[in-house]
Amino acid sequence: MDGTLLKLSPSSARDFKSCPQLFKYRAVDRLPEPVSRAQAKGSLVHAVLERIFHEPPEGRTQERAEELLTTLWNEVDEEAEAPPADFDFEDDGKWFDESMRLLRNYFRLEDPRELSASQLEWWVEYELADIHLRGIIDRLEERPDGSWILTDYKTGRVPGTQRELAAFFGLRFYALVCWRAFGVIPAQIRLVYLSDPAVLTLDPNERMLIAFEKQMQALGKAIRRAHDTDDWRPSPSPLCMHCSFQAECPAWATSRMP
Numbered sequence: 001m002d003g004t005l006l007k008l009s010p011s012s013a014r015d016f017k018s019c020p021q022l023f024k025y026r027a028v029d030r031l032p033e034p035v036s037r038a039q040a041k042g043s044l045v046h047a048v049l050e051r052i053f054h055e056p057p058e059g060r061t062q063e064r065a066e067e068l069l070t071t072l073w074n075e076v077d078e079e080a081e082a083p084p085a086d087f088d089f090e091d092d093g094k095w096f097d098e099s100m101r102l103l104r105n106y107f108r109l110e111d112p113r114e115l116s117a118s119q120l121e122w123w124v125e126y127e128l129a130d131i132h133l134r135g136i137i138d139r140l141e142e143r144p145d146g147s148w149i150l151t152d153y154k155t156g157r158v159p160g161t162q163r164e165l166a167a168f169f170g171l172r173f174y175a176l177v178c179w180r181a182f183g184v185i186p187a188q189i190r191l192v193y194l195s196d197p198a199v200l201t202l203d204p205n206e207r208m209l210i211a212f213e214k215q216m217q218a219l220g221k222a223i224r225r226a227h228d229t230d231d232w233r234p235s236p237s238p239l240c241m242h243c244s245f246q247a248e249c250p251a252w253a254t255s256r257m258p
């Protein structure tokens with residue numbers, strides 16, 4: 001990070017906000033991390049939802065999506081060198097069924113035959129003063145009037161009302177990048193929750209994005225300070241229960257004492 005632009009994705013920014021020590025393990029030390037069952041399931045469903053839009057509109061049916069899921073599932077099963085950390089082979093069928101349930105829920109929310117995606121799994125980036133924002137947007141649609149809609153698929157649960165704005169962190173990040181890199185403020189950002197299922201929407205505006213940009217610049221400064229002083233404070237929270245780095249983490253040192 002010395003002398004170079006600090007590179008931040010929505011997930012690495014979120015890591016630092018929730019626990020600087022976690023950010024260090026992932027973004028600075030780049031420690032290897034096992035893939036969890038939830039991540040693997042999410043990747044599989046995301047891959048199907050990308051591929052379904054490569055079909056001609058009339059072919060974007062639920063049956064075709066289910067076929068794609070089965071094909072991808074078999075590919076993953078054959079090619080996987082290391083299964084997800086919490087993978088239980090006896091549970092294999094349940095894991096597939098859960099991915100299928102998420103996919104079927106998607107068709108309760110949207111009909112992809114009626115949608116036109118301009119970009120899928122779209123890599124975007126923008127350099128602010130000394131911070132480089134980057135990441136992948138699941139889907140961009142361009143309306144006939146030229147306005148943009150960004151969509152992000154989620155496999156977790158819909159947040160409560162108090163956590164709703166926080167849930168849009170990643171899409172506000174991408175709305176800012178779209179504005180700064182392409183001069184377009186998306187008319188709408190959408191979170192498609194496949195588990196519940198439900199769709200949350202937010203209409204970004206210039207004021208919101210300016211405030212978010214300031215937040216990113218402040219975050220960039222805080223990360224640089226932590227780096228320069230080598231002070232990456234652990235911030236224990238319920239997140240620790242799912243953290244791969246508990247064994248190394250200083251916050252858990254006493255619980256490891258004999």
Ligand code: SF4
Binds near residue numbers: 243244250251
């Ligand atoms: S175990 Fe908890 S405190 Fe330690 S790095 Fe992970 S999230 Fe942070």
